[in-house]
Amino acid sequence: MSKYVIGNLKMNLSSLAELERYFKTLKNELKGKNFKNAEIIICPPAVYLQNFTQKVKNKKIKIGLQNIFWERNGSFTGEISPIMLKNLGGEYAIIGHSERRGYFGETNEMVNLKIKLMIKERLMSIFCFGETMEERGAGLTSGIISSQIQEGLKDITPSGLEKIIFAYEPVWAVGTDVIPTSNGIMEVKILVRKILTEKYGMKYAQKVAILYGGSVKAKTLNQVCLDPGMDGVLVGRESLNPVEFLKIAKSLDV
Numbered sequence: 001m002s003k004y005v006i007g008n009l010k011m012n013l014s015s016l017a018e019l020e021r022y023f024k025t026l027k028n029e030l031k032g033k034n035f036k037n038a039e040i041i042i043c044p045p046a047v048y049l050q051n052f053t054q055k056v057k058n059k060k061i062k063i064g065l066q067n068i069f070w071e072r073n074g075s076f077t078g079e080i081s082p083i084m085l086k087n088l089g090g091e092y093a094i095i096g097h098s099e100r101r102g103y104f105g106e107t108n109e110m111v112n113l114k115i116k117l118m119i120k121e122r123l124m125s126i127f128c129f130g131e132t133m134e135e136r137g138a139g140l141t142s143g144i145i146s147s148q149i150q151e152g153l154k155d156i157t158p159s160g161l162e163k164i165i166f167a168y169e170p171v172w173a174v175g176t177d178v179i180p181t182s183n184g185i186m187e188v189k190i191l192v193r194k195i196l197t198e199k200y201g202m203k204y205a206q207k208v209a210i211l212y213g214g215s216v217k218a219k220t221l222n223q224v225c226l227d228p229g230m231d232g233v234l235v236g237r238e239s240l241n242p243v244e245f246l247k248i249a250k251s252l253d254v
């Protein structure tokens with residue numbers, strides 16, 4: 001299976017000048033590089049979706065959003081639907097990111113509605129889950145992750161599962177430069193595979209990609225991705241620097 005390298009640009013690149021600088025560096029860095037076994041996806045702020053699908057999307061790089069709504073259209077002020085994503089050339093959306101859950105009250109039920117509509121529209125969901133430090137301290141990690149996954153996948157069939165990429169993002173590792181041990185990450189990977197096997201059977205569960213996210217850097221890739229055998233990474237801050245981001249992609253393109 002090729003490795004996923006997903007960049008979450010979050011609420012950055014605040015001016016067109018900054019955006020242009022980002023495009024220029026990215027283009028320079030991409031020159032002469034081929035990625036045979038790395039699937040690169042960049043998720044810009046929604047206002048730049050079209051800039052990215054027109055200027056960045058190509059055989060090497062796909063485009064997604066950082067959030068999505070669960071209805072196709074209508075009176076939902078401020079929201080963006082999967083139809084818009086699709087019609088503007090995007091193919092992915094991050095769903096259930098810890099910042100959405102933490103700051104905007106996104107629940108497992110909302111995550112489920114979003115993933116279901118993405119599946120109907122044949123788009124790929126990047127489904128984030130993970131425990132907080134308090135939950136970890138209280139020994140609740142596997143319970144929390146199990147319910148996030150079970151509730152997030154409610155009523156989703158095996159063929160729907162094929163449209164989901166899983167991303168384990170411990171909340172305490174996002175934006176903090178603290179990272180879990182390889183064993184800690186591997187334990188969660190095994191837990192997720194077990195939940196999926198019980199729900200869908202081995203045949204489907206083994207095909208699912210499970211990524212790690214949270215303070216990913218090129219120099220810690222062994223610890224967070226290669227050693228625990230993850231299927232790729234979800235990168236926040238380091239994806240704002242195309243040099244570092246593509247360094248990560250190159251290291252996983254093996």
Ligand code: PGA
Binds near residue numbers: 008176213236237
């Ligand atoms: P970070 O963010 O790499 O800046 O920790 C990761 C994420 O939020 O996906």
